[in-house]
Amino acid sequence: MHYMKGSNRRVILSLIVIAFFTNNNNAAAKEKIAVLDFELNDITSLPNTPEELIRTTSIKPLLERAISESSEYEIVHFDLKAQQSANAGFGYLFRFPDEAAKLAKKWRADWVIVGQHSKPSFLESSLIVEVVKVKTGLQTTEIVVDLKGNHNKVTERATKELAKRIKSSLSVSR
Numbered sequence: 001m002h003y004m005k006g007s008n009r010r011v012i013l014s015l016i017v018i019a020f021f022t023n024n025n026n027a028a029a030k031e032k033i034a035v036l037d038f039e040l041n042d043i044t045s046l047p048n049t050p051e052e053l054i055r056t057t058s059i060k061p062l063l064e065r066a067i068s069e070s071s072e073y074e075i076v077h078f079d080l081k082a083q084q085s086a087n088a089g090f091g092y093l094f095r096f097p098d099e100a101a102k103l104a105k106k107w108r109a110d111w112v113i114v115g116q117h118s119k120p121s122f123l124e125s126s127l128i129v130e131v132v133k134v135k136t137g138l139q140t141t142e143i144v145v146d147l148k149g150n151h152n153k154v155t156e157r158a159t160k161e162l163a164k165r166i167k168s169s170l171s172v173s174r
Contacts, residue, residue, distance in 0.1 A: 031170060034076045034109035034134075035064050036083055036100065038127070039090060042119040055155055056117045059127065062156060063113070066163030073167070076109045091116070097130055098137035105134050111170060124148055127162050131169050141169040 040056040042048050064075045086103045087093050093100040094114050104112035112132045119125040124146065131141040143165045147158045 030074045031072060031111060031174075032074050032076045032107075032109045033067060033111045033113060033170075034078060034104040034107055035060050035067070035113045036093060036103075036115065037080060038115040038117050039094065040117050040119065041091070042117075044119055044122055047119075052119065052150070055150065055152075058152075058155060059115065059117060059159055062159040063115075063163055063166075066160050067166060069163075070167055073170070076104070076107045078103075078107045082106070094130060097132040097139040100130075101132050101134045101137035104132070109134050113166060122150075125150070127158055129162060129166065131166060131173070133173065140173045141166075143169065 038056050038059045040048060040052060042052055067073050068075045083093070083103065086099060093103070094116055097112075097114065100112045100114045110133070112134055113129055114132060115127060115129040117125060118128055126147065127143075127145045129143045130139045131143065132139050143162060145158045145162045145165070147154050
């Protein structure tokens, strides 16, 4: 009888140790991603309309939602004022990935997504994203997804495609 009690204790202790390491490995495997607000680069003859500004503002939450559908990634949320104060001007964080990485490092992100919504015409635009590894401050990938049209469904589809390409890029860059 005494033998069974010791055996049970060892089994329970073994299960606890296994559960502990399993949980730690799952937590460690989750990559943390910070997505910065997208900037609108509208070079049409009637730039920065309220509708286009609203559309551009919607890209970040759509992208965060699409990325977080995967259990491999955790979205890191941060204060917009911090991004604005780190941004020395239009396109600064986009052109200087090391500065975007410094910003994301404050929130313990592994990756930072820096994006622009480029609009050369009324009918077409592009989502351009730089995937930056925070540890190195280097851009690992640039991804471009074209949008044909300007209604919500087009933006949603393009953002889902962008998330798919980002996740693919991250799985290769690990």
